[in-house]
Each structure stands twice: as C-alpha cells, then as structure tokens.
Amino acid sequence: MTAMAPTRTETDLSFLLDHTSHVLRTQMTAALAEIGLTPRMHCVLVHALEEERTQIQLAELGDMDKTTMVVTVDALEKAGYAERRPSSTDRRARIVAVTEAGAAVAQRSQEIVDGVHRASLGALPDDEREVLVRALNRLAGGHLATPAETSQGARRARERAR
Secondary structure, X not given: OOOOOOOOOOOOHHHHHHHHHHHHHHHHXXXXXXXXXXXXXXXXXXXXXXXXXXXXXXHHHOOOOHHHHHHHHHHHHXXXXXXXXXXXXXXXXXXXXXXXXXXXHHHHHHHHHHHHHHHHHHOOOHHHHXXXXXXXXXXXXXXXXXXXXXXXXXXXXXXXXX
C-alpha cells in the first residue's frame, strides 16, 4: 500500500522564489562574466565606492562569509580593480579601496546588472511589474525581512551541476 501525498492548499512560494532567483543569478553571472566580473565582485566594487568600508562591512552587505570575501577581494586586487588600504578614520582597520580602473568597470557592471533586471521585469506587463516589485519590497522589508532562528539552519538554494 502506498501513502497518499498530502493535498497542497497553497502556492509553492518557496519553489517560485528559489527557481526565479536561481535563474536570475545564472543570467547575472553570465552577463557579468563578459567583462570578467562575478556578481560578488560587482557587489564589493559598488558598495566600496559608496563609502569607506572594511572587508567585514562589505561581507555583511554582500551576505558573504569571510573566506569568500577574502577570495573576492584578492581577485579584485589581482585584476587591478581594488586594493586594501588603511582606513582614514581608524588606523587599525583596513578598507577596500576601488581603483580608477575598478570604478570604470563598476560603472559598466552596474549597467549590465540594471539591464538584466530590466529584461527580467520587462517580461511582465507594466501593471504586473509594479505590483510584483511592490509586493517583493513589502515582503523583504516585512514578513520575510529576518531569517528565522533554527538549530538546523536552512540551506541556501543549490546551484545545478554543469
């Protein structure tokens, strides 16, 4: 005898958000790869240009662990887009400073990111686009603003094997 699967009574929001987020990330990664950047590199450059920030601050903004952040800044340094420097406000702290070449590539990468977002939202009629963005902003700032604390921890969406 086989068990009957439970009847789903609600839309599978987890699948919809995970799937669309994954596809958007792959599109973003492919688009930025054309100029030699990753989404993380773009994130670090843009946030480092906004104001003087340490690696730890940038890691928090980009939702990266320390190891990932170090690897990302190492890659930016190797490409000549950023460098670690002493902070102007705290001699003990080091900040990630964007070079002139890094600022130029950040400008281009922001145009690419905006284009990917524009194309995604452009697949919807204007009225649906506005509703979707407003609803996602409301969720991100409200009910889904803070992850739940759990002893097991929730895994992030897994990327498909190539």
